[in-house]
Amino acid sequence: MEIWDYNLRHLAAVAQIARLGTMGAAARAVNLTQPALTQALARVEALIGLPLFERRHNGMVATAATDLLSPRIHAALDHAISPHVTTARMRALLALADGGGYLGASLATGLAVPTLHRAIKDLSLSLRKTLVQRRGNAVVLTEAGHALARAFRLARVELEAGLAEIEALKGREIRRITVGAMPLSRARILPAAVTRFLKRHPQVRIAIAEGARAELVEPLRNGVIDLMIGALRDPMVEPDLVQTLLFEDEPIVVARAGHPLAGKTPDLHALAQYSWVLPGRGSPLRTSWAAMFADAGVPAPPVPVESGSVMTIRQVLIDSDFLTLASPDQVAVELEARWLTSLGNPPGSFHRQIGVTTRASWRPTAVQAEFMADLVAVAPAR
Template identity: 65%
Template sequence: MEIWSLNLRHLRAVGKIAELGTVNAAAIAVNLSQPAITQALGRLEASLGLPLFERRHDGMIPTRAGEIIAPRIAAALAHVRSSHVTMSRLRAMLALAETGSYAGASQETGLSLPSIHRAVNDLALALRRPLVVRRGKFVITTEAGSQLAREFRLAQVELEAGLSEIEALRGYETRRIAIGAMPLSRARILPGAVARFLARRPQVRLTIVEGSRAELVEPLRNGALDVMVGALREPLVETDLVQHRLLDDVPAVFARRGHPLAGTTPGPAEVARYPFTLPPRGTPLRDSFDRYFAAHDLPLPQVPVECGSVMMIRQVMMGSDFLTLLSPDQVQVEIEAGWLRELARLPPEFARTIGMTTRASLRPTEVQAEFFADLEAAARDVGDG
């Protein structure tokens, strides 16, 4: 079942039944008749294949399915906010924001062009603010439109999570977890967690999107990702996100096999004489690099090549005397192959904190909570190792 077949006004009514305990109270709260609410509830239960409430003489008691779906409805409606938003308007606005054109939105949704135009225009009129502006053949969301689209995506995420949990209750495992993988997580933590998780939950689909934090943070905030794993940021700028520590990682200076410093134990002054290839400024690793040499009153080594790809860093080093600063886990394969050598480990005070970042509003599903626990277990294994 797709969420687009749902009626937001009917969902409000179902949420009010769960909150207030009777159809009569819900009817007054959402300004619908009791027969209309009863019919809407019956259609929703028929679509879900499970009853949401036990009908008793003294009111309506949520079933397990009702306990699952009610808070998801409440969370989705908190993102939607306005009673002027219908599911067709929500869908049209989302598609337009994502595709950048009315034609693209029509193709994405299967709705006609006039329907897309009417839905977005009606939404803008109801909310009394411009949501999109034309730029030639393309449509650009205004600041208000972009914020609205983000809220709508998060509402979509909540409703889809609720439906998938209901399906799981019926014995059909349809759930998925979307994971943003920053560079350091890919070496051992994330693979270890994935292996643990899939051993128990082989039916759950995991989608892993690799990238830098800058590339992953907006998809996380918009609901396209459920969790982001990698180096944490202090202070955390985004107030709608929360971080959870998994472990501390101490980086080390590495050189190629045959480098003039290979086989020695160089101090900071000797290391500083060579150029480095490093991730760009603003990353925790680069911050550790800057702080390390500043602590020894040394000028920063030259960094002619900025790159976040371990593969690219390795290739640059193989043909030069460049050094790099990375986690030993990130270059474990290169070390075992004999391509790179560790020269010096930084003191513990220059460690990076590795962890997971989620939306503050995230209500983890059962399988998401299990996966988060597996991330913690995998981090303990890495720390013990």
């Protein structure tokens, strides 16, 4: 059952029954008659397939299903912003944002274009905001439309998480974890955590989206990704994101086997004589690398190739005298095969913090919390 089958007002009523404990108080809180509230509750229970409350003479007692679902409903409603938002309107705006236009939205949802038009228009009027505008033959979201689409995505994530938890309660595991993996995390810590976790939860599905931080941070903010693993930012200047340290990594200088510096302990002046391949500007590794030369008063060498891909870096090094900085875990196979060689740690103190980045508003499900615990368990000692 998809979240679009649910009435957002009915879900709000369920959350109010759980909070207030009686049908009468909840009916007043959501501005429904008590018979209408009873019908709303029956509808939600029929969709879920489980009782949400035990009816007693002194009120309504929440079941385990409600204990899982109610906090998710409250969180979703916080994101949904207005009581004028309905699941139909939410679905229409998200389909328009993802489909790039009304035709794409119609193809993705199966809803008629006039139906989508009407839902978007009603949403705009009720919120008194212009959400879309026409540019030539194209329809695009306004700034307000983009902001609302992000809020709706996060509301959808909350409701989907709540329904997935209830399906697990019924013995039908449909839960999924989506992980954004920056380059360093792919070498050891993420695979180790995944295999450890799946031994206990073989039915949970784990999707791994690989990329640089710049490619992953917006999907994280939009709820497409649950958590992101890789180098942390210091200082952290994004108030909507939270970082959790896993371990500190000490990169090594890496070159091809047979490099002129192989077998030596080169200083910064020697290292500055060669071109480098490094991640792009703004990455923690590149920033620390530049500071290393600047602090020593040594002009930084050129970086003709910018890449965070281990495969790309490996081939550039093998075919040239370029140098790079990398975690020993990232190049362990290449070092063992003797394609590459370590020139040791760079001069001075050089390390980077590796950890997990999540949304500040993120409420992990039970399995997501377990996966986080596995990441901590397989991380090297701090």
